[in-house]
Amino acid sequence: MPHISASGGICYFAQGSVVLDRFRPDTAIWQCLEQARMVIDRAIEDPQYHSDEFRGEFWANWLVAQDPPALPGLIGAVEKNATTARYYLIGPDDGRRLYVASEPDEVSRFCEALGWPSPTLGMPCWILRSERVPALPTGELPQTVHATFEWLKAWDQKLYRAIQARLAERDYLKWSRCELAIATPVGWIGFGFKLHAMTARGFARRPKEYRNYLHQRGGSTAIQRSVFQDVSPDYVYQRNLVSLQRGTLAGKKIALVGCGALGGYLASALLRLGAGTAGGTLHLQDVDELQPDNLGRHRLGYNSLFDNKATALKKMLDRESPFANITISEKSAVTHFPQGFDLVINATGEQAVSEALNVQHVQASKRTPLLHVWIFGNGDCVQGLWVDSRKYGCYRCLTHNDEAQYGQPRFPLTDADTLRAFVGCHAFTPYGVSSPMSATALAMDFIADWLKGDVSPRFRLRYNEGSTLRRFKSQNVSPLQGCPACQPQ
Ligand SMILES: [Zn+2]
Structure with a gap:
């Protein structure tokens, strides 16, 4: 599927989808230009196409335009109806990743298999789900808590309300960050933001007040967007x-x-x-x-x-x-x-x-x-x-x-x-x-x-192809009469 890529380039042929004739370079170049023209025309004229494009490229899009860049994320086995899992920092110093999973043992086994140091202590991560494909933001991708709320509302009201309900719970105010992983039809995406320590302590018994704060002054808190590659055996060996x-x-x-x-x-x-x-x-x-x-x-x-x-x-x-x-x-x-x-x-x-x-x-x-x-x-x-x-x-x-x-x-x-x-x-x-x-x-x-x-x-x-052995057809063989193993006297 040709598309406009996250970096703003244009991918007019999907990799591996076409063989250009190396013996007729003029034809090959013409083919490329013609295809590129068609893709650009469609992107300009057809908003639906543009929107579909965004969905196809959502993963790449979700990560761009943030500093520092997001850590690559991995998601392991998350229990089917889990509402909370834990996230861990794993990997060597020059290649840190996030890993979200229900069982700490899984993360340790993963690191051990790769010869990586033991994972950090797991921090809580909310697990949410949406059956809707993430919406195309009207402007730029959300950078703050406030913009994220607006974007969530446009994408999936139910999900938005579920997140608001979680923000009225007490536990998370003890954490230093609030992290969410969301299962969507385009894969697992997530975001997280720092909690304001003083304010969180102040509202420790009144979490709804902290939620109000996020809708007002705290709305300018920066968020970090992330995506997660599924490494669970369930995905790797079955769904995949x-x-x-x-x-x-x-x-x-x-x-x-x-x-x-x-x-x-x-x-x-x-x-x-x-x-x-x-x-x-x-x-x-x-x-x-x-x-x-x-x-x-x-x-x-x-x-x-x-x-x-x-x-x-x-x-x-x-x-x-x-x-x-x-x-x-x-x-x-x-x-x-x-x-x-x-x-x-x-x-x-x-x-x-x-x-x-x-x-x-x-x-x-x-x-x-x-x-x-x-x-x-x-x-x-x-x-x-x-x-x-x-x-x-x-x-x-x-x-x-x-x-x-x-x-x-x-x-x-x-x-x-x-x-x-x-x-x-x-x-x-x-x-x-x-x-x-x-x-x-x-x-x-x-x-x-x-x-x-x-x-x-x-x-x-x-x-084998060159075999001189006598040929027999593969077949269901009948039991041999008087077989000493399966027909003992
Ligand atoms: Zn037998």
């Missing part, structure tokens, strides 16, 4: 993405077994879909420690060497996603199968472990969905199997169990042996750096389908 996907993992309890190359990337991806937020959990489970030969493909680096993989991963992810609730277990999932989750993911990539988890899962009374995801052979194909119902095959159903073919794969992708590497008595299967990322993408697509309500096809294969 609503147009792209139908569901998120917010509020869900997810267990990830295996924090190797695949599990590491997968954990990061799960967090980006909201895992561990809104009362949910992301549980990481792994018995192994990170070894030098893991480093080449792992999400973790040298700084995590010889740490338990689940513990090290949590440490890293806590910094990346300070508001996510991440729990860990260093115990084997074979002996300590994760209980009480909405979804369990097996990313161990080890057949023996997968078989053991599968047996426990299919024989349990409650059938939580279990997603097995793995990298086939040397990475030419990534595969996943979603097990959630007796109607479909389990992990063991991918292996024949009749005498003639016992132990042979039901979907034989290759007749060749997988290349294995050995370090001492420890064997591993080498695959490319991209393989765990491909498997992560496959797992996330399963999960997106689950959130939409249909996980078919439950057995999926994704091949």
Whole structure:
């Protein structure tokens, strides 16, 4: 959307909206001039356009023309019906910001994640809401309390009255400043002003008198305008993405077994879909420690060497996603199968472990969905199997169990042996750096389908372009007759 910008410049093409032909500069210049002429004409002739412009640019406009300039503001989780939160000063000395939130713990976690000093003590901040888009001031932007009152009246009478009611309350007269944050359809904006200490003390028991003072002599008190970027997990992982996907993992309890190359990337991806937020959990489970030969493909680096993989991963992810609730277990999932989750993911990539988890899962009374995801052979194909119902095959159903073919794969992708590497008595299967990322993408697509309500096809294969493996279609596989895991005699 082209517009007149806050600094008075004209933006005639929104960034990224047009590709000018670099081989025909004369045409490109003509295109620009013509577009600029149209935008200016509209801004002059069409007051509605001008007003819409202001709304679109409200954020930038709200901050201009004040000295000292406003501190950049951030807003975290504010309870739904909260009328008061607290504001904190955060950040390094040369980059201070305001942070408004209900919970002090959230602000501390935020600062810790960024390596910033601890926040200052929180001061009260009123929370107000308006469903109306802020009005265009008739003259300049409000600079004083009096001008702000006038502007509020023109914008939203209800909001104006709500603020007047707050100004008749007693508590704020003990503060040094009065700060307000207002949720509007164009985002969070705010303003604040200093209280006159002597006058406030004098009217400590008669707050209405202080309000009168603000309408009279105190009306010339300067205000500081601010805007707030939403950094709450609710916004970052949910509202911000609503147009792209139908569901998120917010509020869900997810267990990830295996924090190797695949599990590491997968954990990061799960967090980006909201895992561990809104009362949910992301549980990481792994018995192994990170070894030098893991480093080449792992999400973790040298700084995590010889740490338990689940513990090290949590440490890293806590910094990346300070508001996510991440729990860990260093115990084997074979002996300590994760209980009480909405979804369990097996990313161990080890057949023996997968078989053991599968047996426990299919024989349990409650059938939580279990997603097995793995990298086939040397990475030419990534595969996943979603097990959630007796109607479909389990992990063991991918292996024949009749005498003639016992132990042979039901979907034989290759007749060749997988290349294995050995370090001492420890064997591993080498695959490319991209393989765990491909498997992560496959797992996330399963999960997106689950959130939409249909996980078919439950057995999926994704091949590399150059793969010479035998091709099988992704499909819902039927249970294998006599499967020793899901159909015990
Ligand atoms: Zn089975």
